[in-house]
Amino acid sequence: MKHLSFEQGPIRPPSEARSLLMRVTRNCNWNQCIFCTTYRGNHNFERRTVDEVKADIDTVVEIINEAKTLSWKMGLSGEISGELAQRFFDQPGLDYSFLSVIAWLYYGTQAVFLQDANNIILKADDLAQMLDYLNQKIPGISRITTYARSQTAARKSLEDLQKIREAGLSRVHIGLETGYDPLLKYMKKGVNAEAHIIGGRKIIEAGMELSEYYMPGLGGSAMWKEHAIETARVLNAINPHFIRLRTLHVGKTLPLYQRLESGEFELRTPSETVEEIRLLVENLDGITSRMVSDHIGNLLQDVEGKFPEDKGRILEAIDRYLALNEEEQLHYQVGRVMGLYNGVTDMSKPGLSYRVNETVKKLKAKYDGQTQDILIGLHDQLMR
Ligand code: SF4
Structure with missing residues (x-):
């Protein structure tokens, strides 16, 4: 068996756990948010070339063909069963990227997630070529998604975003975090509320689905109310397809940790953070978004539902917790x-x-x- 491999980045959203991960840029072109260390250290931002990404797609196709050939030999008619997948996982020395393709075939989601943090920064023609090649070489892909910064989306022309959409990018995940300008500045997010709104709306206008990540707890004790209310205002203005919760965690390697240690930034308790989420939900109005609590670090995983019809149910789930002693x-x-x-x-x-x-x-x-x-x-x- 050939020991094939291709390049993958470090992270993906929870909803892309069963997607094929393919890297088209390296790291984050901003890399300054004080609550994020994903790409810190010697991780400069790099655009991968169209040829590099095409070569990776060719490698994925080779891996798919190896798996299907073995499946036919085992009388499985090309299907990737659990037993067949296990055979690959038992092989010593196979690269993680190789095995990720086997797992992807086994799960059968046919979804692809493009890494890393802000792929729409690529020239629209280059990204469109990568997407075209992906769809041509791997037929039957159900969706292609990526992370993006709203600052970049706001600056991109609608025509370029439409070109990317037509080539196959179907969903974009944006880290909104907050809609409160002083907090965006404090966290060095590199974007303001207005650009969040312009960028988010443009993604939707171009025909893509939009996931906006809101970060409960980010306002700390000083700004929690404004954080909730202004984030709701920005989300109301965007009306994204998904509002996803990802609760703040201040790990020791974060620049924000030093501000916590010095007493400049004060965390709220988990129960106080639930109160904050309630304030946000109360203020969400006139939207048709689906709220999703799919991050492992969220205290309440059942704060989920579609607006406006499930708003009452979401508030009930929150109130059940707040009523506990x-x-x-x-x-x-x-x-x-x-x-x-x-x-x-x-x-x-x-x-x-x-x-x-x-x-x-x-x-x-x-x-x-x-x-x-x-x-x-x-x-x-x-x-x-
Ligand atoms: S833009 Fe995203 S990936 Fe980049 S530093 Fe900020 S949170 Fe991290």
């Missing part, structure tokens, strides 16, 4: 860290709550009954 919140958070609870209604499932209660007892013994200490420890655990 401190002991119950502790119980819920332990269940969340254990991966047993996605929403407060899961607490009424006896099989689950028994296991959580046992863990709570052990934690109380360890932390000498100090609920707040346990909650802080749990939050760090959840966000890891």
Whole structure:
């Protein structure tokens, strides 16, 4: 078996976990946000050439052909079964990128995610050539998505975005984070609320689906209210297809961590962050977006639904949590860290709550009954 490989980047959105990952640029051309270290260090931004990306697509096709040939030999008529996939995973020395194609064939999503952080910065003609080649060489692709910065989308011409759409880019994920200008500046996001709106609307006008990521907790104690209200205002103006929640986590390597240590930036508690999400949801109005809580670090995974019809249901899910007393919140958070609870209604499932209660007892013994200490420890655990 040939040891084939091609280039992939470090991250993708949670919703692209089963997509084929292909890298068309390297790293982030902005790379200054103080809550992000994904591309820090010696990671300069680079545009990959059309020929480089085409060569990677050819490699993916070779891997697909190897897998299908083996499938036919095993009498599976080209299907990639679990048993066949396992054979590849058991082979020593195969590259991660090779195995990612096998997993992609097994899952059968036919979705592709282009890495890294801002691919629409490429010349529209170059990106269109890459997309055309991808569709030509791998027929049957269901969707092609990418990350983008709204600052770049705002500057791009509508004609260029339409060209990219026509070549096959169907969905764009943008890190909106917040719609509050002073907070965007504080976090060095490199964009203001107006550009967020212009860029987001342009993506939609060009015919692409748009996911906007909102970051609960980003306002800290000082700006949480404005963060929620102004983010809702910007989202109302854009009306994206998806509003996705990704809660702030201040890891020790982030520049924001130093501001936290110095006391300049103050985090709100997980329960206070839920209050913030409530304020945002209350202020979302006149939109038809779908809210999705698909990041592992979100406390409530059931804050999901389509606006406007599910707004009441989303608020109910939030209020169920806010109505819990401190002991119950502790119980819920332990269940969340254990991966047993996605929403407060899961607490009424006896099989689950028994296991959580046992863990709570052990934690109380360890932390000498100090609920707040346990909650802080749990939050760090959840966000890891
Ligand atoms: S634009 Fe995105 S990838 Fe780039 S530094 Fe900011 S958050 Fe990170």
